Every structure is written in C-alpha cells, then in structure tokens.
Amino acid sequence: MSEYSAFPIRGAWSPVARLWWMRPWNPNPLLRPSDRLEAVLRIIATLVVLVAIPVAGALATTAYTSDAARIRTEDAAKTAVSATITAEPGQLKAHLFEAPVQWTRDGRPGTATVRVSSKASLGDQVVVWLDSDVLPTTPPHPPGVAAMTGIGVGVVVLVATWFAAWSLVKGSGWLLERHHDAQCARQWRQLNRPIREDTQ
Known part of the structure; x- marks a missing residue:
C-alpha cells in the first residue's frame, strides 16, 4: 500500500509505523495540518523529557554540594x-x-x-x-541528609518536567480531537444539506 493511498487505520498499524506516518515532514497530502502540529508537539515534548535528565542531574549535584557545605559549617560549630x-x-x-x-x-x-x-x-x-x-x-545532621536533598531536587525537577510534557501532549491531543470532531460535524452538515434538498 502506498503511503499516499489512504489514511492509516487506527489499530491496524504498529505504533512505530504510525509514528513514522505521522512525522511532520511527511509529504502525504492526506496528513492534516493539525496532525502535523500534534506531531511537532510530541517531538518537542520528547526532547524536553530527554533534556530534563541531565538538567535534573546538574541541579541535584548543585543542591547536594550547597547543602553539604552548609551542613559542614553548621555542624563544625556544634x-x-x-x-x-x-x-x-x-x-x-x-x-x-x-x-x-x-x-x-x-x-x-x-x-x-x-x-x-x-x-x-x-x-x-x-x-x-x-x-x-x-x-x-540541634544535634549534628545524620549522614546522607545532603544526598537526600540532592536526590529530592532531581526527582522534583524530573517529575515536574515530565508531567508538563505529558500535559502538553495530552492537552493538545484533546483539543485537536475536539477540533476534528467539530470539523467533521460541519462537513457532514454541509454534505447532508444538498441530499435533503434533492429529496424534497
């Protein structure tokens, strides 16, 4: 089957094949602009998720280093x-x-x-x-407090970023789906009107 012959049937293609067909640069004229927009948003969300990993690691390291220095200073005076x-x-x-x-x-x-x-x-x-x-x-801080602070910062950054990316994909998908439904309803009414006029 040529990629220009028809829309992919939902559930009939593998996820990889569907993602490849939905690529924004697909020259297929049957691919709607909204589908291209959704694909772009998915790519952006994927990049954000991937970039968040080293960023979270860097922020976690900074938080650990800062907290460890603060704890050493405080405990040294006790x-x-x-x-x-x-x-x-x-x-x-x-x-x-x-x-x-x-x-x-x-x-x-x-x-x-x-x-x-x-x-x-x-x-x-x-x-x-x-x-x-x-x-x-207070007594000196127990071992591992600074490490837990760093881990906590990293986890919070990752979870917040991944949730934002997930929300972007799901929210945009929901809005585009509503747009498609409304567009199909308008097209159906336009198509159905001449049929009713011909039967009168």
Whole structure:
C-alpha cells in the first residue's frame, strides 16, 4: 500500500509505523495540518523529557554540594556537653518530654530546658549540643541528609518536567480531537444539506 493511498487505520498499524506516518515532514497530502502540529508537539515534548535528565542531574549535584557545605559549617560549630537533669521531666505531648538541665563548659555553668527521653529522670546525664554562642542547638545532621536533598531536587525537577510534557501532549491531543470532531460535524452538515434538498 502506498503511503499516499489512504489514511492509516487506527489499530491496524504498529505504533512505530504510525509514528513514522505521522512525522511532520511527511509529504502525504492526506496528513492534516493539525496532525502535523500534534506531531511537532510530541517531538518537542520528547526532547524536553530527554533534556530534563541531565538538567535534573546538574541541579541535584548543585543542591547536594550547597547543602553539604552548609551542613559542614553548621555542624563544625556544634559542641557536645554532658548535662545533668535537675528536675523531674515534664510531659508536653504524647511521647514528648522536657526537663531542666545544667552543665559546665570551660569552667562556666550553663542551664537550659531541653527535650529528654520518656525514661529520663532526675539526676540522669544527657548529652546537650551547644552552638558557637554556647546555646542549646540541634544535634549534628545524620549522614546522607545532603544526598537526600540532592536526590529530592532531581526527582522534583524530573517529575515536574515530565508531567508538563505529558500535559502538553495530552492537552493538545484533546483539543485537536475536539477540533476534528467539530470539523467533521460541519462537513457532514454541509454534505447532508444538498441530499435533503434533492429529496424534497
């Protein structure tokens, strides 16, 4: 069958053959302009999906490097001291307790109210992390936090880009399909009108 002989029958051709027939530069005069437009949009969406992979990788690497440097700087200023609970812990919420503690660092005493475990009691020793201003702060970040940040950025970029490309293809396909339906309805009415006039 010549490629100029007829439209491809939906479902009769393989997906590869159908994609080849729908190429925008196909000289077949039976290929509608809207079909060419849809093919161009599909090509653009495919290119966007492919380009998004190295872009997401670069952004993920940048996010990881930046977050790792920030974490190293923050954690380098943190110091652990051994503190003593000076009163019975109080329960704030379910599984959340806090208690006043006291410590000595470089000959200087310090006090604060920090979170403790549910099993802590008066006189127990707990570890308190202090920042550069000798104030209680959070413990050092666990290993892998920066890596997870980088992975998260990469995944978000990929998912957002691929969803945008998918939406472009599906949305344009839906609009063009509606356009085709409306065009066919108009052509059918134009064709049916002379037939009714001839039968009157």
